[in-house]
Amino acid sequence: MVIQWYPGHMVKTKRQIQESLKLIDVIIEILxxxxxxxxxxxxxxxxxSDKPKVVxxxxxxxxxxxxxxxxxxxxxxxxxxxxxxxxxxGKNINKVYNAVKVATSEKFEKKAAKGxxxxxxxxxxxxxxxxGKSSFINKISSKSNAQTGDKPGVTKNKQWIKVNKDFELMxxxxxxxPKFDDExxxxxxxxxxxxxxxxxxxEELSVKLIEELMNKDKDIIIKRYNVDVLKDAYETLKMxxxxxxxxxxxxxxxxxxxxxxxxxxxxxxxxxxxxxxYPTSESIVEES
Ligand SMILES: Nc1nc2c(ncn2[C@@H]2O[C@H](COP(=O)(O)OP(=O)(O)OP(=O)(O)O)[C@@H](O)[C@H]2O)c(=O)[nH]1
Ligand SMILES: [Mg+2]
Numbered sequence: 001m002v003i004q005w006y007p008g009h010m011v012k013t014k015r016q017i018q019e020s021l022k023l024i025d026v027i028i029e030i031l032x033x034x035x036x037x038x039x040x041x042x043x044x045x046x047x048x049s050d051k052p053k054v055v056x057x058x059x060x061x062x063x064x065x066x067x068x069x070x071x072x073x074x075x076x077x078x079x080x081x082x083x084x085x086x087x088x089x090g091k092n093i094n095k096v097y098n099a100v101k102v103a104t105s106e107k108f109e110k111k112a113a114k115g116x117x118x119x120x121x122x123x124x125x126x127x128x129x130x131x132g133k134s135s136f137i138n139k140i141s142s143k144s145n146a147q148t149g150d151k152p153g154v155t156k157n158k159q160w161i162k163v164n165k166d167f168e169l170m171x172x173x174x175x176x177x178p179k180f181d182d183e184x185x186x187x188x189x190x191x192x193x194x195x196x197x198x199x200x201x202x203e204e205l206s207v208k209l210i211e212e213l214m215n216k217d218k219d220i221i222i223k224r225y226n227v228d229v230l231k232d233a234y235e236t237l238k239m240x241x242x243x244x245x246x247x248x249x250x251x252x253x254x255x256x257x258x259x260x261x262x263x264x265x266x267x268x269x270x271x272x273x274x275x276x277x278y279p280t281s282e283s284i285v286e287e288s
Contacts, residue, residue, distance in 0.1 A: 006176070006177075006178040006179075009153075009156065009173055010173070010175045010176060013158070013172055013173045013175050014043070014047065014175060016158050016172070017047060017048075017124065017126065017158075017172060018047060020124065020158065020170060021048065021049075021051065021124075023122055023170075024051060024122055024123065024124045024170070025051070025052070025104045025107060025108075025121050025122050025123065026051060026052045026053065026054060026100055026103050026104045026121065026122075026123045026124075027044075027048045027051050027052070027053045027054070027123070027124050027126060028053075028054050028056060028096070028100070028123045028124065028125045028126070028136075028169070029044060029053055029054070029055050029056070029126055029127060030056050030058050030125060030126070030127035030131045030132060030133050030136060031055060031056070031057050031058065031127065031131065032057075032058060032059055032128070032131050032132075032192050032194070033057040033058060033059050033060045033062065033063035033068050033071070033084060033275065034059065034062055034063045034188075034192060034274060034275050034276055034277075035188040035189070035191075035192055035275075035276050035277050036057060036071045036277055036279070037185075037277045037279075038184070038185040038188040038189055038276075038277060039127070039128050039131060039188075039189070039192070039194065041126070041127070041128060041175060041176070041177055042177055043175075043177050044126060048124075048126075052103040052104055052106075052107070053080060053081075053103065054080075054081045054082070054083070054096070054099045054100055054103050054123075055075050055080055055081065055082040055083075056082070056083055056084075056085050056096065056136065057071055057072065057082065057083070057084040057085065058085050058086070058087055058127075058131055058132040058135075058136060059086065059087075059131075059132055060084035060085060060086050060091065060092075061086045061088070061089065061091070061269065061273070062269045062273060062274070063084075063273055063274070063275040064273050064274065064275040065273070067275040067278060068084045068275065069084075070278065070279050071084075071279050072084060073279075074279035081099045081102060081103055083095055083096065083099055085136065087132045087135035087136040087138075087139045088135065088139075090139050093136070093139050093140050096140060097140075097163075097166075097167055100121055100123055100167070101121070104121055108121075120162075120165060120166050120167055120168050121166060121167050121168070122168045122169075122170070123167070123168070123169050123170070124169075124170045124172065125137060125169050125170060125171055125172060126172055126175070127174060128152075128174050128175065128176055128189065128194045129152030129153055129173070129174025129175070129176065129194050129195075130150070130151060130152040130153075130154075130174060130192070130193050130194050131174065131194065132148075133146075133155065133171060133172065133174065134146035134147060134148045134154065134155050134171055135148045137161050137169050137171050140163055140169070141161055141162070141163045141169070143161070145159075145161050146159065146161060146171045150193070150267075151193065151196070151197070152174055152193060152194055152195065152196055153173070153174070153196065155171055155172065155173045155174065156173055157173065158170055158171065158172050158173070159171045174194070176189070176194065176195070187205070187208050187209075187212075188276055188277070190205050191205065191208075191209050191263070191266060191267075191276070192267065193267060197263075202256060202259040202260050202263060203234075203237070203255055203256060203259045205259065205263060206237055206258070206259030206260075206262045206263055207233045207234050207237055207259075208233075209262060209263065209266060210233040210236050210237055210262065211233040212276065213266075213271070213274070214229055214233060214236070216274075216276075220271055220272060220274065221236065221240075224265065224270065224271055224272075225239075225240045225243055225244070226243060227239040227240055227243055234255075237255055237258055237259060237262070238253050238255060238258070240258050240261075240262060241253040241254060241255055241257065241258030241261075244258060244261060246258040246261065
């Protein structure tokens with residue numbers, strides 16, 4: 001799968017982020033708890049230079065709790081505040097403001113020393129498409145000002161949203177980076193729908209997902225679909241299609257429909273809480 005693209009609106013968003021930085025006290029970087037490594041934009045740290053940052057691992061309801069804990073530990077060991085959140089139920093959302101206050105305390109103390117007080121904390125919410133930036137903003141502000149949707153590219157423009165008199169957030173369109181060096185990163189972004197389905201082949205994607213799940217834990221497939229896991233992922237896809245009645249007239253298996261069904265099951269959590277990436281010592285190189 002070769003994905004090399006960089007739509008114009010991402011170039012524009014990157015520029016808008018750069019231009020807005022002077023107004024921003026802190027960056028809230030939203031990652032996907034299932035793929036914390038692949039969902040981290042390698043360009044963001046360069047873009048935000050020395051601004052403080054808080055990392056939020058969103059969609060924690062879809063990831064394995066024990067692995068999410070490891071990721072939180074990983075970030076904290078790097079001196080970065082990190083929290084796991086669920087922007088639908090609101091888990092840990094009430095801890096975010098405090099984390100932001102801690103991350104910005106030095107800056108605000110300096111301002112207070114100069115007599116500048118009472119200004120709200122302004123945070124930029126950044127992350128890949130479909131990671132839940134707008135959902136997070138709606139949850140924390142208890143409003144539905146930001147448009148959300150289960151596909152990438154829903155937010156089209158930057159938008160300021162007031163949480164309260166002390167806290168303002170800037171929603172931004174999701175951005176990716178111009179080239180994925182690692183095929184695995186591209187697939188993980190596609191599995192979680194950070195990349196538009198329309199430009200991908202669902203069968204290829206589904207076969208890759210089955211392969212990865214088979215390597216991780218065969219039971220994920222066996223339990224959900226009640227099929228034997230075969231050596232070949234495409235054959236497994238066909239078995240799942242047959243079991244689920246995805247047939248075309250004449251008796252063949254509708255592998256396209258089966259593929260979409262499996263992707264949907266993964267994305268909605270019907271396959272269980274599944275994390276695809278684990279922290280390792282060389283996991284992520286944070287810009288210093
Ligand atoms: N299960 C689960 N789904 C979530 C969570 N947060 C957001 N979602 C869903 O993820 C999808 C994307 O949410 P958005 O808030 O639109 O994502 P976004 O990052 O603003 O996306 P763009 O504006 O396209 O960049 C929606 O279907 C949300 O309902 C979460 O914590 N858990
Ligand atoms: Mg959005």
